[in-house]
Amino acid sequence: MEHPYGYIKDNKVFLKGFLNQPDRIIGEVKEDEASTLKYFEDRFATVKEKVENLKKDIEENQNKGSFLMKLIHLRDSLMQFDALGDFVPLIEDLNKLETYLEEIIKVNRERNLEIKRGLILEAEAIKNSTDWKETTEELKNIKLRWIKTGPVEKEYEDEIETSFNTAVDTFFDNRKLFFEGLALQAEENIKIYESLVIQAQEAFNNPDAKKAFEISKRIQKEWKASGKVPAEKRQPLWDEFSKLNNRIFSRFKREMQSGPRLSPREVLSKMEALAEEMKRLAYLETSPMTVSQGRKLQNEWKPLSQTRPRDANLISRNFIFYSEIVFEKSFLNKLALSKYSDFRDKSQEEQNKIKISIIRDLISRDESELKTVKENSANFKSTEPDFEIMLRRKISAFRRKIDVKNFILKELSNK
Numbered sequence: 001m002e003h004p005y006g007y008i009k010d011n012k013v014f015l016k017g018f019l020n021q022p023d024r025i026i027g028e029v030k031e032d033e034a035s036t037l038k039y040f041e042d043r044f045a046t047v048k049e050k051v052e053n054l055k056k057d058i059e060e061n062q063n064k065g066s067f068l069m070k071l072i073h074l075r076d077s078l079m080q081f082d083a084l085g086d087f088v089p090l091i092e093d094l095n096k097l098e099t100y101l102e103e104i105i106k107v108n109r110e111r112n113l114e115i116k117r118g119l120i121l122e123a124e125a126i127k128n129s130t131d132w133k134e135t136t137e138e139l140k141n142i143k144l145r146w147i148k149t150g151p152v153e154k155e156y157e158d159e160i161e162t163s164f165n166t167a168v169d170t171f172f173d174n175r176k177l178f179f180e181g182l183a184l185q186a187e188e189n190i191k192i193y194e195s196l197v198i199q200a201q202e203a204f205n206n207p208d209a210k211k212a213f214e215i216s217k218r219i220q221k222e223w224k225a226s227g228k229v230p231a232e233k234r235q236p237l238w239d240e241f242s243k244l245n246n247r248i249f250s251r252f253k254r255e256m257q258s259g260p261r262l263s264p265r266e267v268l269s270k271m272e273a274l275a276e277e278m279k280r281l282a283y284l285e286t287s288p289m290t291v292s293q294g295r296k297l298q299n300e301w302k303p304l305s306q307t308r309p310r311d312a313n314l315i316s317r318n319f320i321f322y323s324e325i326v327f328e329k330s331f332l333n334k335l336a337l338s339k340y341s342d343f344r345d346k347s348q349e350e351q352n353k354i355k356i357s358i359i360r361d362l363i364s365r366d367e368s369e370l371k372t373v374k375e376n377s378a379n380f381k382s383t384e385p386d387f388e389i390m391l392r393r394k395i396s397a398f399r400r401k402i403d404v405k406n407f408i409l410k411e412l413s414n415k
Helices: 033-060 064-078 087-126 132-148 154-205 209-225 231-255 264-282 288-306 310-339 348-379 387-413
Strands: 006-009 012-015 024-028
Touching: 006 033, 012 033, 024 033, 033 064, 033 087, 064 087, 087 132, 087 154, 132 154, 154 209, 154 231, 154 310, 154 348, 209 231, 209 288, 264 288, 264 310, 288 310, 310 348, 310 387, 348 387
Parallel strands: none
Antiparallel strands: 006 012, 012 024
16 A cells, blocks of 8 residues: 555555665554554654654753753754654755754854953952952852853863863962961960960069069060960960969069169170071071070070160061071971971972962962051041151061062072
């Protein structure tokens, strides 16, 4: 029995070949030939409806490119679909739709590439920012926009992904290094506070009320100058520290003892000797011994500095400068050890390179903070009498910190 698109032979249903395909068996006669042909015609109507529905979906949806794979699968299935009908127009329609969708996808990917390159420029512009909170939020927003932007052509994928990730990672690596440094510094600061509490206890136990009072004044200044630590760790130490110092002051008021005093010339001579010794330590490699000797010199210096002669200002600045070099070297070494677990196993040249990289980051941070202080000072005026003095001291302290680090950087660079 014949059919426009097939025929029945030996009780088998054949579909006539199309698009260079041979005739093929698609089924067999079950009840009678007429009902069998009707069954396969209905199957063709079903698949034709699928094609029409797909065309409608593409027409009505904005994201037309998302239908490309569905179209390809449907077209491939038509070549092997068991039905009787004219498959050629259906396949031709799908071929045209495929070309249409591929052009849309190409245009979309070109637009996506342009958008993503713009996002890379935005990330590049803020990757070296030290405004950690605001920049973190900005980068989160940029990353969200990146994710929402569709794909680009394969040939550009690696290039733009690498560029974008490099910019984003640069900021977050810098932020991580900064906060690791703060955490390490906080640990060092806690040790300083604990040491000051011990010194307060020792001063309280000292039978010489005047000497105990002088130590108390010194360590209270050191406490004020010490860095930040979490409040929950600082408060118990402060409670003990303030209690001891209050008792020392009360005893001093009662007894008001005085001890032997050095002449101005003797004070100046001793200060010069201490400054020279601190300078010698500053040029040595850092070690627990140099740090311990540095603290000992500071302890000897403090009583002298309270009654220093007028012509001792330069000596005092030198002593403070070289003191900070001694302790900055120790801090730098601890940073390097925390960042590289195998730091001690590296060669001297590799160790120097690591320290140079870290010290440059620290200098950059200090310079940024100094810039912020200067900008804030220009925009803020106060009627407080000591405000200008305090501000100048703060700026001077920042500059000294930068000079100390540049001294160490120059020393490392010349090794």
